[in-house]
Every structure is written in C-alpha cells, then in structure tokens.
Amino acid sequence: MTLDLQVCACCGTAQYPPRSVCRTCLSEALEARAMEAIGTLVAAATVHRSLDPGAFAKSLPLRIGTVALESSVRMIVLVPRDAIIGQRVSLRAASGGHAIEAVVLADPSARPRSQD
Numbered sequence: 001m002t003l004d005l006q007v008c009a010c011c012g013t014a015q016y017p018p019r020s021v022c023r024t025c026l027s028e029a030l031e032a033r034a035m036e037a038i039g040t041l042v043a044a045a046t047v048h049r050s051l052d053p054g055a056f057a058k059s060l061p062l063r064i065g066t067v068a069l070e071s072s073v074r075m076i077v078l079v080p081r082d083a084i085i086g087q088r089v090s091l092r093a094a095s096g097g098h099a100i101e102a103v104v105l106a107d108p109s110a111r112p113r114s115q116d
C-alpha cells in the first residue's frame, strides 16, 4: 500500500498530518506524493476502555501503536495483538476504511520500493 503524504518540493521532507508550510524549511511548496507504507513499530499500547461508549466498544481491548515510516513520518495506527516493538510492518486500510492498521511483515528485511 502507498500513502499520499505531503512532501516539500524544496527540501524533500515528508510530513503528516498535512500543514500549510514545511515543518523543516517553512516552504509553502508542498505536494502530495504516493510513498510506500512500510516502517517499524516503535511503540504500542492497549486501550481497555473508551471514553465514548458507542465508539470502539465492540473492538475493546484495542491495540494501537506508533509506526515510523521510511519517509520519517510517524503515524498512530491499529496494531495486531501479537506485534512486537521493533518489528517491520506494512500499513493498510482497516476494514471499513475508517482507520489504518499495521500488518507484520513476514520478511523483516523487506525494503520499500524506490520512489522514482
């Protein structure tokens, strides 16, 4: 899966969420670019209670985590219960399309494809 990330045309910095200027050089020359959604799980936590009883109640306990993508962007996503910090993951749209979830890569040496 690829993600359309905002990339600075001046310095090449990718950023998420989108902003009006580049977080590195403050340029306004920003463009959307499809980038490979492969990275490393750097943190995870399990949510046992929802502040909104209607939201996610059927999904609890829910495991969420932070994934550091190769583009240096970090995203908070749904994480498999057996995922371990440091594992290589790929991101995809979760069922229903309202969230992004991580999938542990069977080949931990998997590298993103060239962005050319």
Ligand SMILES: [Zn+2]
Pocket (backbone or CB within 6 Å): 008, 009, 010, 011, 012, 013, 022, 023, 024, 025, 026, 027
């Ligand atoms: Zn920039």
